[in-house]
Amino acid sequence: MDELLEQSLLYDFYGELLTEHQRKAYEAYLFEDLSLAEIAEEQGISRQGVHDMVKRSRKTLQDYEDKLGLVKRFADAKERIGQIRKLTDTSEGLSPEETRDRFREISKLASGLLEEF
């Protein structure tokens, strides 16, 4: 997975567990694409302070994912929901048998998801 996307997902899932200060610095770094020096100036702390805070935030988020694995759980589900959507994209002109098979395939994917959730 793309590094920025992965960081965004981790933040989306676990960001509320960071302190407000950490969130502010991390959001500026990740989403506003500001440099460490710019964030430092904006928040009135040293460049090194911002660097440490961003680094610690990233580690905290990753630690939560290592324990809970919910980003991965969602990503797996998302992939299978994408498969379901794909099966409905090209559904024109199918024979009755193909249609039946298509519904069965979708049903199987949905059932698998429900069992794991």
Place this chain on the structure above:
Amino acid sequence: MDELLEQSLLYDFYGELLTEHQRKAYEAYLFEDLSLAEIAEEQGISRQGVHDMVKRSRKTLQDYEDKLGLVKRFADAKERIGQIRKLTDTSEGLSPEETRDRFREISKLASGLLEEF
């Protein structure tokens, strides 16, 4: 939602964030259906100690859900995946138009899920 189911879901999602001691007591209480006195004897702590530990564990899990809301996010997704499966259950004998509409409905549900994930 049923109280026991809700507690189980909270534990399933955030249980790894409890200490090992808390997990042990909480699992015995929740899943093995032991009384506080039985858990106390098994783990060599006072009945009051078990009571406090279970109470604190429950609060910790609920605090995580209040912040992250991931149990709710999953439950919402699960409901819509259930709708998708239901739409495939009664797909026999549909007219071509009904079949097309059915695929569209499934596609819409899947797309909605993908956007929110």
